[in-house]
Amino acid sequence: MQFIETRGNDGLRPKEVSFSEAILNPAASYGGLYVPKSLPALDLQEYREDDYKSMALKVLKKFNIDIDEELLKEAVDLYDRFDDPSNPVPLVKVDEKLHIAELYHGPTRAFKDMALQPFGHILSALAHQRGENYLILAATSGDTGPATLETFKNKPNIKVACLYPAGGTSDVQRLQMVTEEGKNLKVIGIEGDFDDAQSALKNLLGSAKFKEILAQKGIRLSAANSVNFGRIIFQILYHIHAYLELLRRGVIQMGQKIDLIVPSGNFGNALGGYYAKKMGVPIDKILIASNDNNVLTQLIREGRYDLRGKKLIKTSSPAMDILKSSNVERVLFDKFGPSRTRELMESLNDRGYYELTKEELAQIQEDFDADYTTDQEVKEVIKEYAQKGYLMDPHTATTIKLNRGERQKVAYSTAEWTKFAPTVLEALTGERNVRDLEALEKVAKLMNLSIPEPISQLFSKPIIHDTVVPKDRIEEEIVAFL
Ligand SMILES: *Cc1c(COP(=O)(O)O)cnc(C)c1O
Numbered sequence: 164m165q166f167i168e169t170r171g172n173d174g175l176r177p178k179e180v181s182f183s184e185a186i187l188n189p190a191a192s193y194g195g196l197y198v199p200k201s202l203p204a205l206d207l208q209e210y211r212e213d214d215y216k217s218m219a220l221k222v223l224k225k226f227n228i229d230i231d232e233e234l235l236k237e238a239v240d241l242y243d244r245f246d247d248p249s250n251p252v253p254l255v256k257v258d259e260k261l262h263i264a265e266l267y268h269g270p271t272r273a274f275k276d277m278a279l280q281p282f283g284h285i286l287s288a289l290a291h292q293r294g295e296n297y298l299i300l301a302a303t304s305g306d307t308g309p310a311t312l313e314t315f316k317n318k319p320n321i322k323v324a325c326l327y328p329a330g331g332t333s334d335v336q337r338l339q340m341v342t343e344e345g346k347n348l349k350v351i352g353i354e355g356d357f358d359d360a361q362s363a364l365k366n367l368l369g370s371a372k373f374k375e376i377l378a379q380k381g382i383r384l385s386a387a388n389s390v391n392f393g394r395i396i397f398q399i400l401y402h403i404h405a406y407l408e409l410l411r412r413g414v415i416q417m418g419q420k421i422d423l424i425v426p427s428g429n430f431g432n433a434l435g436g437y438y439a440k441k442m443g444v445p446i447d448k449i450l451i452a453s454n455d456n457n458v459l460t461q462l463i464r465e466g467r468y469d470l471r472g473k474k475l476i477k478t479s480s481p482a483m484d485i486l487k488s489s490n491v492e493r494v495l496f497d498k499f500g501p502s503r504t505r506e507l508m509e510s511l512n513d514r515g516y517y518e519l520t521k522e523e524l525a526q527i528q529e530d531f532d533a534d535y536t537t538d539q540e541v542k543e544v545i546k547e548y549a550q551k552g553y554l555m556d557p558h559t560a561t562t563i564k565l566n567r568g569e570r571q572k573v574a575y576s577t578a579e580w581t582k583f584a585p586t587v588l589e590a591l592t593g594e595r596n597v598r599d600l601e602a603l604e605k606v607a608k609l610m611n612l613s614i615p616e617p618i619s620q621l622f623s624k625p626i627i628h629d630t631v632v633p634k635d636r637i638e639e640e641i642v643a644f645l
Contacts, residue, residue, distance in 0.1 A: 164227045166392065169492050170195030170508065171501035182228035183289050186282075186393035187297070189386050193505055194512075197392050198493050199226070205443045207417065210407055215251050216242055218407065219400045226396065234288050238281035245269050245276075246615075252277075252401050254408045254573070257553050261566045262414070264405045265576045267556075270617060271339055272579040273482070274432065275310035277401060278394040283314025283321075285393060286385070290320035297385045298377065298645070300367060301325045302360040305332040306482050306578065308350070309339035311387050316345030322382070324349045324641045326360040329631045332481075334599035335582050335618060342624040349644040350628035351637060357484070358475065363637050376642055389431035390489045398435030399442070405573045406444050415571055420447040424562040424574035427451045427459055428483040430490035432575060437494060437530060447570060451533035452561040454478040454541070458486055463533035466524035468507075469516040479538045479557040479586045482577070487511075498526050536561040545590035554610050556580045556587065580606065581618045 165179040172178045173192035180188075185197035203225035210218045219239045224232065245251035246268040254262045269276025290297050299321060301311045308325045315323045327340060329352030340350045353360050367373050368384065377384065389395065402423060409415045423446055425433040433449055440446040451459050455476045462468045470486055478484055496504045510517040519527065536544070544560040555576060562574035580587045584602035589595050591609060600622050607614050632640055 165200045166197040167200050168192050168195045169198055169496035169501060170505035182226075182230060182392070182396075186286060186391055187289060187295075187383075187385055189391045189393075194508070195501075195505070196390050196489070196492055196496075198496055199392070202438055202442050203227075205403070207403075207407065207410075207443065210403065211410065213407070214249055215400075215404055216240070218404060219397075222400060222403060223396070228396075230285060230289075234285060237288075238284045241280040241284060244280065252404055254405060254412075255553065256414075257548065257551070258566065260570070261572050261574060262405070262409065263553070263555070263559065263562075263574050263576050264401065264408075266401060267576060267579045269310075270313050271306070271309040272582055272615070272618065273306040273310065274575070274577040275306050276313070278389075278397040278431075279307075279310040279314045279387065281397050282387070282391070282393045283311070283318065286387070287315065287318035287321045294320075296320050296380075296382045297322070298382050299323045299385055299387045300364050301387055302357070302364040303327050303332075303340075304357040304360075304481050304484065305336035306582070307388065308332075309336060309343070312340060312343040312345065312348050312350065315387075316343060316348055318347065322347045322349070322645065323387075324351065324644065326351050326353055326364060326637065328352070328356045328360050329354060331356050333582060333585070335584070335603075335621060338621040338624070341626050341628045342621060344627060348628075349641065350630070351640050352631035353637060354631065354633045357481075359634055363634050367638060367641070370638065373638055373642075376645070380645055382645065388489075389429045395431055395434060395438070395490070395493075398431055399438045400435075401575075402436045402439035402446070403442075403444055406439075406446070409571060409573070418445055420445045420570060422446070422448045422450055422568070422570050422572045424450045424452055424565045424572055426480070426483060426558045426561050426575060426577050427453060428485040428488065430459070430488045430494075432577070433531075434490045434493055437497075440530065441497075448532050449530055450562075450565040450572075451531055452565055452574075453533065453535040454480045454483050454561055455535065455537055456484050456486060457535035459488055459491070460533040460535045462491070462519075463527060463531045466519035466521070466527070467516065468511055468518075470511070471515045479541055479583070480561060482558055483561070494527070494530075499523060532565075534564050536564050540564065542586070542590035545587055549591055549610065554580050554587070554606075554612065556583045558583075579615070579618075581614060 168191035170193040266274035
């Protein structure tokens with residue numbers, strides 16, 4: 164399986180690259196992304212009785228990528244680190260027509276582990292095989308940071324520098340980062356918000372001086388964000404699993420269509436659902452759930468991606484506080500081809516918007532619908548479902564509004580409530596501004612739950628990374644670390 168570029172080829176790099184090339188060097192021509200040249204077609208009967216790992220390995224093999232079977236197996240075996248190794252993604256029935264697929268049972272309690280655990284193992288193994296050293300730069304609003312550190316800690320040939328906004332994450336998210344051990348990890352709090360962290364990272368990537376220092380030390384740069392196809396490939400698998408699980412439970416018959424509801428930010432999760440549909444999973448619509456940052460709702464409903472005059476709004480679902488949703492580009496490419504994709508993306512960069520034609524919008528709406536949920540509605544949903552006995556985090560709560568119509572639906576739960584305990588407590592009792600530890604204890608007591616160990620132990624672990632610097636000192640800190 165070869166990979167091609169969403170914005171076409173600039174003549175300076177190969178027209179097609181292998182999977183390992185695409186994940187080690189994810190930047191494609193004209194600022195585009197790598198996509199598979201074609202997708203394998205699946206016969207779901209083949210996987211009907213498989214557990215998650217067996218299904219995963221068989222589907223990955225169908226992609227025919229340049230990764231040894233042994234390495235793929237090791238990567239998939241990392242799902243053994245999830246709460247229930249035999250079923251890393253449990254489905255819970257919460258309504259007559261709605262199951263929630265819980266993607267957060269990995270080490271850092273958010274769905275980023277689903278892809279970053281196996282991806283990190285493969286990236287490090289490839290770097291090691293090639294005798295190359297990589298620096299992974301990550302800027303995080305709270306979930307990507309912990310999952311990136313966790314997957315790469317003590318891995319050969321990889322160093323990670325992770326930037327987070329000091330004061331801009333929950334206590335749990337911050338502690339997950341600053342208590343992480345591993346000689347190859349550097350965690351830096353910056354005085355600023357997530358946008359500052361992200362633009363600091365972009366400046367570094369563009370800095371000639373920084374590149375020269377890396378080159379002298381024989382270090383290459385790579386990225387672990389969800390534009391890396393090495394993450395997307397693992398995000399196709401759980402959509403297949405969800406369908407098979409509904410089949411096995413007799414909720415649906417083979418071939419019966421379901422809808423997926425996906426709390427979306429950078430669109431990696433939703434893209435995985437779209438690819439699963441194209442590979443033959445009977446999915447009717449992928450329903451995109453957003454918060455007040457509702458650019459995706461506008462795109463899918465009206466055909467306009469419009470950032471003009473829009474400012475990022477801080478919500479109770481911070482992992483979805485995104486205006487430029489990177490993976491939409493892969494859908495544009497799939498539907499409209501490279502030259503139109505390049506035109507649309509350049510319009511977005513240069514003019515802050517693009518507009519689809521009526522026919523193009525109709526094509527998008529064949530696969531997608533969308534809606535968004537305000538913070539107030541999020542709290543109401545959390546409370547309503549808690550009273551029915553199901554506790555969910557604010558990101559998951561944005562899916563419920565899209566639970567309408569006749570079809571059976573799978574909504575994805577992308578984080579455990581424990582990562583956002585203050586918001587959950589406020590939803591349940593109205594108490595505001597309670598710090599994480601106290602909120603965790605109060606919610607656990609109210610709901611008669613226990614706080615999972617990876618979360619409770621954070622509060623007594625030693626702080627390893629205490630660096631907090633202004634934006635202009637980041638480069639210095641990273642260079643000193645290298
Ligand atoms: C990253 C994240 C999302 C958004 O997922 P995308 O694949 O970027 O759309 C949603 N919820 C949580 C909790 C996340 O960590």
